[in-house]
Amino acid sequence: MKRSYKGIADEMIRLVEREQLKDEKLWKLAAGQFAGTPDDADHGWRGEYWGKLMRGACMTYQYTEDEALYEILRETVLELMSYQDREGRIATYSKEAEFNGWDIWCRKYVLLGLIHFYEICREEELKEQVLNAAGRHLDYVIDHIGDEEGKKKITLASDAWQGINSSSILEPVVRLYQLKPERRYLKFADYIVENGGAEGFDIFQAAYEDRLYPYQYPVVKAYELMSCFEGLLFYAHVRESEKWKQAVVRFADRLLESEAVIVGGSGCQHELFNHSSLMQTGTKYDGLMLETCVTVTWMKLLYRVYGMTGNMKYLEEVERSAFNALYGAVNTENSTCGPETTFDEVHYREVYDRAVAGRGGCGQVFDSYSPLRSGIRGRAVGGFKSMEQGKEFCGCCIAIGAAGTALTAFAAARNSKKGIEIGIYLPGQIRTNIEGVPVKLTVEGDYPAGGEVLVLVEPEKEADFEISLRIPSFTESVQAEVNGEALQDAQPGTYLRVSRRWKKGDRICLSLCWNARLVFGMENPEDDLSSRHVAVLYGPLALARDQRLGAEGRPVALGDGKVSAQKKEKGNIPCQCLFDVAIGGEAFPMMDYASAGKTWRRDSQMEVWMQADRG
Numbered sequence: 088m089k090r091s092y093k094g095i096a097d098e099m100i101r102l103v104e105r106e107q108l109k110d111e112k113l114w115k116l117a118a119g120q121f122a123g124t125p126d127d128a129d130h131g132w133r134g135e136y137w138g139k140l141m142r143g144a145c146m147t148y149q150y151t152e153d154e155a156l157y158e159i160l161r162e163t164v165l166e167l168m169s170y171q172d173r174e175g176r177i178a179t180y181s182k183e184a185e186f187n188g189w190d191i192w193c194r195k196y197v198l199l200g201l202i203h204f205y206e207i208c209r210e211e212e213l214k215e216q217v218l219n220a221a222g223r224h225l226d227y228v229i230d231h232i233g234d235e236e237g238k239k240k241i242t243l244a245s246d247a248w249q250g251i252n253s254s255s256i257l258e259p260v261v262r263l264y265q266l267k268p269e270r271r272y273l274k275f276a277d278y279i280v281e282n283g284g285a286e287g288f289d290i291f292q293a294a295y296e297d298r299l300y301p302y303q304y305p306v307v308k309a310y311e312l313m314s315c316f317e318g319l320l321f322y323a324h325v326r327e328s329e330k331w332k333q334a335v336v337r338f339a340d341r342l343l344e345s346e347a348v349i350v351g352g353s354g355c356q357h358e359l360f361n362h363s364s365l366m367q368t369g370t371k372y373d374g375l376m377l378e379t380c381v382t383v384t385w386m387k388l389l390y391r392v393y394g395m396t397g398n399m400k401y402l403e404e405v406e407r408s409a410f411n412a413l414y415g416a417v418n419t420e421n422s423t424c425g426p427e428t429t430f431d432e433v434h435y436r437e438v439y440d441r442a443v444a445g446r447g448g449c450g451q452v453f454d455s456y457s458p459l460r461s462g463i464r465g466r467a468v469g470g471f472k473s474m475e476q477g478k479e480f481c482g483c484c485i486a487i488g489a490a491g492t493a494l495t496a497f498a499a500a501r502n503s504k505k506g507i508e509i510g511i512y513l514p515g516q517i518r519t520n521i522e523g524v525p526v527k528l529t530v531e532g533d534y535p536a537g538g539e540v541l542v543l544v545e546p547e548k549e550a551d552f553e554i555s556l557r558i559p560s561f562t563e564s565v566q567a568e569v570n571g572e573a574l575q576d577a578q579p580g581t582y583l584r585v586s587r588r589w590k591k592g593d594r595i596c597l598s599l600c601w602n603a604r605l606v607f608g609m610e611n612p613e614d615d616l617s618s619r620h621v622a623v624l625y626g627p628l629a630l631a632r633d634q635r636l637g638a639e640g641r642p643v644a645l646g647d648g649k650v651s652a653q654k655k656e657k658g659n660i661p662c663q664c665l666f667d668v669a670i671g672g673e674a675f676p677m678m679d680y681a682s683a684g685k686t687w688r689r690d691s692q693m694e695v696w697m698q699a700d701r702g
Contacts, residue, residue, distance in 0.1 A: 092515030130188035134179035138196025172445035175223030216515025257318025295334035341577035351408025368608035383491035414681035453488035506552035538599030603652035631683035644670020
């Protein structure tokens with residue numbers, strides 16, 4: 088399926104490609120971490136950057152098909168493979184220090200990066216070289232990690248987070264087995280699952296038994312936990328294991344129940360699961376929450392669960408996370424920060440400014456954290472490391488973000504058994520083949536700011552197939568028609584499935600209607616304010632107050648508790664959409680969360696959760 092979108096999804100992909108993924112200096116720095124003498128004084132995660140960037144870049148290339156990007160990726164893969172030693176190692180740790188700290192985590196990302204490039208590689212000889220390099224890289228790990236005598240247990244191959252960072256290598260192990268089905272790879276995957284993921288606690292069995300929420304596990308590092316379950320999903324598919332498929336689904340359901348926040352994503356205590364659905368209104372961790380690594384991994388995991396189950400709720404969470412948390416984390420203006428007032432902010436923002444400075448070096452394209460309560464963007468850089476003698480910098484969120492922006496484009500539509508399914512109404516064109524017939528679909532509309540959607544159907548010749556159209560669960564009423572003929576079975580929270588003989592020029596019109604929704608935060612025991620908090624949703628969008636619009640920080644008088652939102656002209660503040668919102672008779676302007684706070688200074692201080700005056 089070929090997609091060519093317009094609007095925010097395409098803009099984000101193109102910005103990331105232009106400002107980050109086509110930066111040749113960045114790739115030299117990332118690959119260069121594996122050259123020369125390893126820095127054993129820093130047993131860190133710098134070895135993750137190359138593979139993270141490669142995964143996002145390959146996904147982006149699958150969308151843009153940009154020839155210059157492909158050549159850059161080809162060159163950096165060749166450079167990386169040149170650093171592989173005779174034993175197969177591609178590592179930032181020396182042999183004396185290996186299999187400690189974040190070593191296996193970094194090797195996981197090397198393996199993932201090679202696998203993702205293999206999937207886009209157009210040259211058979213190079214594909215064979217890449218697959219061979221990936222195999223030798225994994226073979227070395229298998230030779231040293233396991234339960235045999237002289238080997239190290241995988242959950243003890245790290246002193247961080249009970250070894251779940253090491254166990255997350257499960258995903259690329261299974262994916263390499265799918266490409267190169269050698270028995271030892273599947274056996275190693277068996278070993279990882281049998282060891283339970285974490286030292287002293289079986290996270291996989293706990294998910295299957297469904298007695299605990301993830302924040303109740305003894306290890307709650309959100310990113311790494313979800314990475315392990317991504318791997319378990321691949322493993323369950325290969326092993327045809329209903330038990331482990333159920334474990335992943337149950338884990339995802341527990342996440343949605345206890346960790347989902349108003350803008351998508353999770354983790355309101357830095358990068359940790361902490362019952363975020365409850366804790367998101369608090370002030371204790373204001374600003375240092377919703378790590379972009381967590382948001383992207385959250386989206387990837389839930390999209391895979393959606394692919395396995397077909398349950399719309401997972402896709403709707405991907406959509407919410409993309410339009411709010413993810414796009415809000417993109418530094419669209421290449422902005423650094425102004426002077427701040429408190430010690431903590433000065434400390435954090437100096438680090439942020441060093442990462443932002445000078446795109447064309449290793450510039451910051453993605454913020455690491457996003458605020459929900461009154462605060463500013465860009466408070467810190469997660470996973471911050473110097474890559475070249477204190478001169479060039481990178482971070483975990485900087486490296487992972489491209490995978491999220493690319494994923495959104497692929498999540499919007501997919502082939503189904505009977506035809507094609509459109510789940511997110513991104514404007515643009517979709518080209519696919521249905522039972523040998525080339526079909527082009529053109530989607531028009533201003534979704535998610537509005538619900539008027541037109542789908543123009545253009546098969547190369549008349550053909551029978553099904554077009555499935557998501558009717559979002561937040562829709563209050565819907566009208567649907569094909570060529571002016573009304574369809575009667577469109578219901579919110581379901582797919583409208585239209586089967587017929589399609590011909591060029593057929594038109595599907597959807598009118599999805601919804602109003603603003605007032606959401607009350609849970610009573611948070613760590614909240615240092617006595618009043619409750621409220622937020623406003625409009626379709627899949629979370630709305631935010633921004634200091635540039637006024638009223639930010641002022642309590643909201645609830646009155647009768649009714650809410651309405653009227654679209655208004657955007658004016659001179661860049662945003663996707665702007666509203667006059669009325670709550671209890673009081674009106675004030677709000678914008679979409681992804682556009683709020685985009686000066687990265689106090690002049691655009693923002694908030695989603697607003698203090699409610701119970702007065």
